[in-house]
C-alpha cells in the first residue's frame with residue numbers, strides 16, 4: 001500500500017494530467033489520427049506535444065524527474081490510444097526503452113540517461129527480437145565481445161519499434177553463447193554509435209505511425225561502461241522489463257477497445273434503420289453490453305497490474321502477463337465488433353473503426369504473443 005499522503009498527492013496529479021491529456025487528445029491527436037495512419041507518418045508534432053506536457057516522465061522515478069506512477073502512466077496511454085494507437089505507442093516505447101536502465105542501471109547510468117528520457121530530450125528503443133528468436137528470446141545470435149575498454153556487437157535485430165527516431169537503443173546480445181539465457185547481456189547503445197545501422201523499414205498492417213526497422217550491428221563498438229548490470233544478467237533484465245512494459249501495451253489495447261466502443265455507440269444512436277435508431281435493436285444492445293463488459297473487466301485487471309508495479313509487488317510477472325493477455329484480446333474483439341456494428345461503413349477508411357481493428361491486432365502479438373502470456377501465467381501457477 002502507498003502511504004496516504006503519497007496517495008493523495010498522486011490522486012491530485014492524476015486529475016490534472018488526465019484533464020490535460022484528454023484536451024490534447026481531443027484538440028490535437030484525434031484530428032491527426034486518420035492522416036497519420038494513411039501517410040504512415042511518425043507524428044513528430046505529437047511527440048513534441050507529449051514532451052512539452054511532461055507525459056514521458058509519468059512512470060519515471062521522482063528522483064530522475066518523473067512522477068513515479070505506473071497507474072497514471074497506463075491511464076495516459078489508454079487516453080491517447082482511444083484516438084490514436086500509434087501516438088500512444090510513442091509514450092509506451094519511451095517507458096520500454098528506459099526500464100532496463102531503471103531496473104539494472106548504475107547510479108551513473110541512471111543520472112546520465114533517465115532525466116533526459118523523462119523529458120523526452122533523449123528518445124529510446126528496445127532491441128531484443130531477432131529474425132530467428134522472437135518468442136524464444138534467449139535463443140538470440142547477436143554477439144558482444146569485450147575488446148579492451150569496449151564491447152563490439154555483431155548481429156541483426158528485427159521489428160524494432162521507433163528505433164529510427166530514437167537516440168538510445170537497449171540491445172541484448174550474447175557474451176557467452178554456451179550459457180544460453182545466462183550468456184545474454186544488455187547494453188545501452190546510441191543510435192549514432194559506429195556500426196549501429198538501421199536496416200530495412202517494415203511495412204505493417206497497423207500502427208503505421210510508428211516506424212519499425214531492422215537494426216544491423218556491424219562491428220558496433222561501444223564503451224564497456226555501457227553494459228547494464230553484469231555480463232550474463234541480460235535475459236533477466238529483458239524479462240523484468242517486459243513484466244513492467246506489458247501493462248503499457250495492455251493500456252494501448254484497452255484504449256483502442258474503448259475508442260472503438262465509444263464510436264460504435266454514438267453511431268448506433270444516430271443511424272436509423274427499420275424506422276428507429278439502431279440503438280433500439282435488442283440484438284445490437286446486447287452486443288454493446290458485452291463489449292462494455294469486456295472493456296470494463298480488462299480495465300480492472302490493467303489498473304490492478306499497474307498498482308502492483310507501483311507497490312513493487314513480487315508478482316508483477318503474473319499481473320503483467322494477465323493484463324496484456326486480457327486487454328489485447330479485448331482490443332481485437334471489441335474493435336472487430338465495432339466494425340460489424342457500423343456495417344459497410346465500418347469497413348471504409350472514412351470511419352476510424354477499421355483502423356482501430358488493424359491497430360488492435362498487434363497488441364496480441366508484440367511484447368510477447370498471447371500464447372507466451374499464457375505460458376508465463378501457467379508457470380506462475382503450476383511452476384516451470
Ligand code: COS
Nearest residue numbers: 128129134135136137138181236239240317366367368372
Ligand atoms: N523476471 C526475472 N527473471 C526471469 C523472468 C522474470 N519475469 N522470467 C524468466 N526469468 C529467469 C528465470 O528465472 C531463469 O533464471 P534461473 O535459471 O536463474 O531460474 C531465466 O530467466 C531463464 O528463464 P526461463 O528458463 O523461463 O526461459 P525460457 O527460455 O523458458 O523463456 C519465456 C521464458 C518464454 C517466458 C521468455 O522467453 C519470453 O517472455 N519470451 C517472449 C519474449 C517477448 O515478449 N518478446 C517480445 C518482443 S520484446 S518487445
